[in-house]
Amino acid sequence: MAEATAELIGGIEAGGTKFVCAVADPSTGRLIERTSSDDPAFLTGKTEEDRGRLLGNVVEWLRSRPGRLTALGIGAFGPLNLRTGTITTTPKPGWQGFPLRRHLQAAFPSAKVELDTDVNAAARGEQRWGRGQGCSDFLYITLGTGIGAGAVINGNLLHGLIHPEMGHMRLPRIAGDPFPGICARHGDCWEGLCSGPAIEARAGRKAGGIPAEDPAWTYAVRYNACAIANLICVLSPRKVIVGGSGRKAGGLGEEAFFHRLREEVQAALAGYIAAPELGEGIGGYIVPPGLGDDAGVRGAVALAMDALR
Amino acid sequence: MAEATAELIGGIEAGGTKFVCAVADPSTGRLIERTSSDDPAFLTGKTEEDRGRLLGNVVEWLRSRPGRLTALGIGAFGPLNLRTGTITTTPKPGWQGFPLRRHLQAAFPSAKVELDTDVNAAARGEQRWGRGQGCSDFLYITLGTGIGAGAVINGNLLHGLIHPEMGHMRLPRIAGDPFPGICARHGDCWEGLCSGPAIEARAGRKAGGIPAEDPAWTYAVRYNACAIANLICVLSPRKVIVGGSGRKAGGLGEEAFFHRLREEVQAALAGYIAAPELGEGIGGYIVPPGLGDDAGVRGAVALAMDALR
Numbered sequence: 001m002a003e004a005t006a007e008l009i010g011g012i013e014a015g016g017t018k019f020v021c022a023v024a025d026p027s028t029g030r031l032i033e034r035t036s037s038d039d040p041a042f043l044t045g046k047t048e049e050d051r052g053r054l055l056g057n058v059v060e061w062l063r064s065r066p067g068r069l070t071a072l073g074i075g076a077f078g079p080l081n082l083r084t085g086t087i088t089t090t091p092k093p094g095w096q097g098f099p100l101r102r103h104l105q106a107a108f109p110s111a112k113v114e115l116d117t118d119v120n121a122a123a124r125g126e127q128r129w130g131r132g133q134g135c136s137d138f139l140y141i142t143l144g145t146g147i148g149a150g151a152v153i154n155g156n157l158l159h160g161l162i163h164p165e166m167g168h169m170r171l172p173r174i175a176g177d178p179f180p181g182i183c184a185r186h187g188d189c190w191e192g193l194c195s196g197p198a199i200e201a202r203a204g205r206k207a208g209g210i211p212a213e214d215p216a217w218t219y220a221v222r223y224n225a226c227a228i229a230n231l232i233c234v235l236s237p238r239k240v241i242v243g244g245s246g247r248k249a250g251g252l253g254e255e256a257f258f259h260r261l262r263e264e265v266q267a268a269l270a271g272y273i274a275a276p277e278l279g280e281g282i283g284g285y286i287v288p289p290g291l292g293d294d295a296g297v298r299g300a301v302a303l304a305m306d307a308l309r
Numbered sequence: 310m311a312e313a314t315a316e317l318i319g320g321i322e323a324g325g326t327k328f329v330c331a332v333a334d335p336s337t338g339r340l341i342e343r344t345s346s347d348d349p350a351f352l353t354g355k356t357e358e359d360r361g362r363l364l365g366n367v368v369e370w371l372r373s374r375p376g377r378l379t380a381l382g383i384g385a386f387g388p389l390n391l392r393t394g395t396i397t398t399t400p401k402p403g404w405q406g407f408p409l410r411r412h413l414q415a416a417f418p419s420a421k422v423e424l425d426t427d428v429n430a431a432a433r434g435e436q437r438w439g440r441g442q443g444c445s446d447f448l449y450i451t452l453g454t455g456i457g458a459g460a461v462i463n464g465n466l467l468h469g470l471i472h473p474e475m476g477h478m479r480l481p482r483i484a485g486d487p488f489p490g491i492c493a494r495h496g497d498c499w500e501g502l503c504s505g506p507a508i509e510a511r512a513g514r515k516a517g518g519i520p521a522e523d524p525a526w527t528y529a530v531r532y533n534a535c536a537i538a539n540l541i542c543v544l545s546p547r548k549v550i551v552g553g554s555g556r557k558a559g560g561l562g563e564e565a566f567f568h569r570l571r572e573e574v575q576a577a578l579a580g581y582i583a584a585p586e587l588g589e590g591i592g593g594y595i596v597p598p599g600l601g602d603d604a605g606v607r608g609a610v611a612l613a614m615d616a617l618r
Contacts, residue, residue, distance in 0.1 A: 153469070156463050160462070161545045162583070162584055166542055170535055230543075235467070236467065271398070272474065
């Protein structure tokens with residue numbers, strides 16, 4: 001444990017379902033202490049009251065750590081306005097227009113505060129400590145309550161006009177599939193077809209209880225593969241890291257999910273892009289995160305380290 | 310005109326239908342002389358014989374210019390292996406596996422030779438002299454015999470594993486549309502639905518003769534808009550430049566095409582991405598190239614200037 005006078009950096013994985021907080025060593029980013037992702041005190045909620053309660057718990061937890069916080073990284077659900085540090089068009093009423101960065105900066109006035117999207121943070125974490133190490137161009141996808149992706153291009157995170165919202169890409173529908181999708185804005189965009197709640201809505205039960213032979217997995221694998229093939233056409237990544245709890249694919253299982261996903265990506269590309277990584281090397285090309293379920297919170301810590309530079 | 314002893318740089322827009330060559334001032338990139346895009350001596354062709362004849366004409370033309378070629382930029386159809394400078398899986402038999410960069414380097418041994426995709430070259434030209442000036446993140450799309458796009462991200466061209474092949478992204482089909490698409494690999498990918506030959510196959514006549522009210526334009530605008538909305542979700546560009554002869558939209562006309570395209574992109578995004586550029590500012594966001602039909606050849610000249618740095 002760090003001394004009470006030690007310097008610490010903090011990371012917040014601010015997810016649409018829950019927040020995970022951690023403090024880490026400023027020089028190495030090694031985690032010193034973290035909250036549990038099962039702690040009900042850190043559920044995101046939807047209302048203004050939920051938000052106030054949650055952020056109170058976050059600030060209290062960080063303030064109670066034995067050390068002075070010099071930097072705080074936040075990887076947040078969105079969409080975000082990164083210029084103002086505000087959450088914008090989220091369907092959660094209590095979070096719409098909320099200035100998350102300013103709020104946390106006010107709580108920790110002497111800390112440098114860095115905000116980015118949850119998936120950009122996770123991509124940064126994988127770049128620093130995971131499967132993106134030494135890779136100039138890669139993609140980090142999260143399959144979860146929502147779907148999103150962060151991209152590292154020429155060694156740097158892609159932001160652009162606002163930030164990518166890759167989960168809202170539209171996909172061709174599989175012939176005969178009657179499922180309308182659940183995205184409030186777009187219906188059957190990638191997220192509307194393949195997020196955790198979408199798969200559960202299609203199967204009529206929780207993901208953990210959907211058996212391997214349920215067609216819901218066939219649809220999920222094929223739509224995810226089509227989306228990834230599209231992203232390969234657009235971004236030409238050198239690696240595709242697929243994280244988020246959705247990669248565990250409930251009753252199908254993570255190993256079978258990745259095996260089928262890789263085959264379907266190859267089928268969708270139909271050999272057009274000539275690269276060994278997309279042929280025999282596909283097993284090292286579409287991979288789970290090196291940081292596993294910690295990609296998000298460690299990514300937030302990586303943002304804090306960036307803020308100190 | 311340059312003196313016979315002057316230094317020149319060369320640019321080759323190596324398109325799938327025709328090549329356009331130019332020589333330019335090495336310090337400013339100003340065009341000094343160019344071939345006509347209507348010259349039958351510069352048609353690309355498909356066979357090995359076509360290739361030999363064309364490249365002979367290209368080399369002869371460049372050698373006959375009054376000056377010494379110090380650098381040569383080539384923006385080429387593909388797919389390309391940029392590491393080896395080779396054209397890879399093209400459907401043109403005479404060009405498959407052809408080492409274009411090595412061939413031209415051998416013809417001009419003292420010149421620095423730079424090869425990139427046609428759309429990356431055009432993006433570089435727009436960045437230097439056109440509508441990408443001062444813009445850190447933008448997209449250059451070409452609608453023509455094929456469809457492709459180049460991206461500038463954080464000020465640099467995106468290459469990644471090989472290079473983007475954005476035209477081969479799959480799109481949701483419009484309900485009731487019976488057209489199967491014409492892409493030899495993917496059928497109804499973006500290029501299979503919206504390239505010049507695809508629009509002509511759907512309408513059963515040449516693009517110039519397809520009247521404004523023909524449904525072929527409605528389909529083309531809507532599929533192009535869906536593709537651009539997807540690219541906005543993935544890349545978050547600050548500007549989308551749409552070039553290529555397809556933007557002129559035959560009997561519909563360029564102005565009507567852009568007007569309808571912008572409206573359909575907004576409809577596809579459904580207000581999810583909150584940015585004035587995608588609202589009231591859409592007229593300055595989705596735009597034709599500043600360099601017009603010269604984006605390709607001037608882009609190749611820009612690559613030659615890069616090679617000299």
